[in-house]
Amino acid sequence: MLMRISHLYVRYGSVRALHGVSLEVNEGEILSIIGANGAGKTTLLKTISGLLRPESGDIDYRGRNITGERPDRLVRMGICTVPEGRRVFPNLSVKENLELGAYTVSRRRLRQQLFDLTLHTFPKLKERLSQDAGTLSGGEQQMLAVGRALMGNPQLLLLDEPSMGLSPIITKEIFSLIRSINAEKGISVILVEQNAHIALEHSHRTYVLETGRVVMEGLSDVVKQDPAVIEAYLGCESLE
Amino acid sequence: MELLSYVLQQLINGLQLGAVYALIALGYTMVYGVLRLINFAHGDIFMFGAFTAYYLISKWDVPIYLVFPITMAVTALLGFLIEKIAYKPLRSAPKIALLITAVGVSLFLEYFLSLNSLFTPNYIGFPRPFEVTGYDLRLFTITNVQLIIFAVTALSLLLLYLLIYYTKYGRAMRALSHDREVASLMGIPVDGIISFTFIVGAALAGLGGILYGFAYPQINVFMGIMPGIKSFIAAVLGGIGIIHGAVLGGLIIGVSEVFVSAFISSTLRDGVIFFILFLVLLLKPSGIFGKWIDKV
Numbered sequence: 001m002l003m004r005i006s007h008l009y010v011r012y013g014s015v016r017a018l019h020g021v022s023l024e025v026n027e028g029e030i031l032s033i034i035g036a037n038g039a040g041k042t043t044l045l046k047t048i049s050g051l052l053r054p055e056s057g058d059i060d061y062r063g064r065n066i067t068g069e070r071p072d073r074l075v076r077m078g079i080c081t082v083p084e085g086r087r088v089f090p091n092l093s094v095k096e097n098l099e100l101g102a103y104t105v106s107r108r109r110l111r112q113q114l115f116d117l118t119l120h121t122f123p124k125l126k127e128r129l130s131q132d133a134g135t136l137s138g139g140e141q142q143m144l145a146v147g148r149a150l151m152g153n154p155q156l157l158l159l160d161e162p163s164m165g166l167s168p169i170i171t172k173e174i175f176s177l178i179r180s181i182n183a184e185k186g187i188s189v190i191l192v193e194q195n196a197h198i199a200l201e202h203s204h205r206t207y208v209l210e211t212g213r214v215v216m217e218g219l220s221d222v223v224k225q226d227p228a229v230i231e232a233y234l235g236c237e238s239l240e
Numbered sequence: 241m242e243l244l245s246y247v248l249q250q251l252i253n254g255l256q257l258g259a260v261y262a263l264i265a266l267g268y269t270m271v272y273g274v275l276r277l278i279n280f281a282h283g284d285i286f287m288f289g290a291f292t293a294y295y296l297i298s299k300w301d302v303p304i305y306l307v308f309p310i311t312m313a314v315t316a317l318l319g320f321l322i323e324k325i326a327y328k329p330l331r332s333a334p335k336i337a338l339l340i341t342a343v344g345v346s347l348f349l350e351y352f353l354s355l356n357s358l359f360t361p362n363y364i365g366f367p368r369p370f371e372v373t374g375y376d377l378r379l380f381t382i383t384n385v386q387l388i389i390f391a392v393t394a395l396s397l398l399l400l401y402l403l404i405y406y407t408k409y410g411r412a413m414r415a416l417s418h419d420r421e422v423a424s425l426m427g428i429p430v431d432g433i434i435s436f437t438f439i440v441g442a443a444l445a446g447l448g449g450i451l452y453g454f455a456y457p458q459i460n461v462f463m464g465i466m467p468g469i470k471s472f473i474a475a476v477l478g479g480i481g482i483i484h485g486a487v488l489g490g491l492i493i494g495v496s497e498v499f500v501s502a503f504i505s506s507t508l509r510d511g512v513i514f515f516i517l518f519l520v521l522l523l524k525p526s527g528i529f530g531k532w533i534d535k536v
Binding site: 050071072087104148 | 425
């Protein structure tokens with residue numbers, strides 16, 4: 001097991017956003033967390049990445065308790081994040097954005113390997129290396145955000161709403177790239193998605209969050225057959 | 241011809257003052273960039289630099305080439321401590337608390353150091369470790385002090401530029417000034433980079449303090465107030481948070497001040513700077529190099 005989260009209680013501002021969430025991440029899997037707006041998905045991801053401190057509960061990563069650890073330390077342990085809304089550094093070039101992603105990688109050789117791997121995965125970025133990141137399209141910015149996280153040599157990749165603001169075609173492209181990263185490099189992935197349809201399609205297992213609690217978990221193929229899930233999360237999308 | 245020569249002479253004098261303002265303004269702008277804080281104590285770090293140099297030169301006979309690095313190290317340490325002790329505990333507090341604390345740190349440094357057993361509240365003659373000589377270039381005269389100021393300022397700007405645009409720490413500072421949260425998600429140790437920014441800014445202010453002492457050899461514990469405010473205005477004029485803006489702003493402020501006192505009246509020398517601030521805030525609050533924004 002890669003990560004075990006137990007009984008996590010987290011406040012976000014003055015409200016408690018997570019009420020005792022427990023979940024497990026297996027080595028090499030893509031885990032999706034779906035739920036409605038305000039279900040606590042982003043809070044959960046921000047807690048895992050170290051941006052929020054839990055009130056109580058534990059996060060174990062590779063047998064080590066990392067609860068309340070600083071984000072930059074977690075990056076050094078191999079937990080890299082693609083934040084919600086991409087948040088690339090718009091005034092920095094694409095190359096500089098990628099180099100920032102490798103801030104914790106001190107070995108030059110490894111940095112070069114990661115750089116080559118990232119450009120191999122996202123060939124579109126290659127032509128735009130010297131361009132300011134702010135001039136990229138939404139899809140390219142998302143690729144840059146994923147590429148930037150890959151530059152940190154992750155073992156666990158956290159993705160917050162990767163489909164946000166992207167067209168269905170680009171979204172599909174991003175998700176198939178995430179799958180190939182997972183399959184080829186063995187990088188485990190936790191992805192938080194409002195778009196339940198695509199999340200269930202592209203993940204191994206899924207947790208369903210409702211008002212800060214896990215209400216269902218299981219293999220994605222099983223979860224997407226569940227009548228309650230279809231009713232609550234997939235009903236509208238099947239109309240598209 | 242005589243007028244041209246006079247104007248050029250005043251321009252040189254203005255650039256001399258402006259170079260010092262630019263060195264101080266850089267610290268304001270860099271700290272603002274990473275912390276969104278106007279560090280009101282920055283002018284006092286400049287003062288501390290002047291006093292450190294004074295002690296090194298007149299009390300301990302330290303050779304001039306060592307005065308620069310030692311002074312800068314001392315003010316860097318001061319900047320580091322101010323951030324660690326006064327600002328870091330307020331990292332998640334409202335911005336206004338940080339601002340008030342900065343004013344408090346400034347007043348504390350000024351009044352604590354004006355104790356008779358410390359820097360004293362008196363004006364003190366700053367000993368130049370060399371004779372001032374002027375070189376007549378027909379149109380204007382330039383002194384060795386001015387040459388030192390220009391050379392040292394240009395060199396430190398070059399080094400700062402390389403630091404910010406070509407090193408990983410500079411990249412981290414720029415990332416941090418853009419988005420602190422995402423910077424931390426890139427593995428950047430945010431507190432470490434903030435400390436580093438204070439250290440660099442304070443070292444530059446210390447350098448400004450030495451050069452100011454060479455040029456205007458009277459120092460006092462309250463000497464940081466007006467240059468501090470003017471350098472802050474210089475940073476706003478250039479566009480707060482923008483490195484080259486601070487440099488250009490400093491030079492403009494220095495030249496304006498000297499021109500006004502040479503051609504209009506020296507009693508207006510401070511007033512004109514505030515008039516410039518007034519114009520900037522009215523016409524383009526984001527400064528010369530800042531983006532156009534609708535809201536202030």
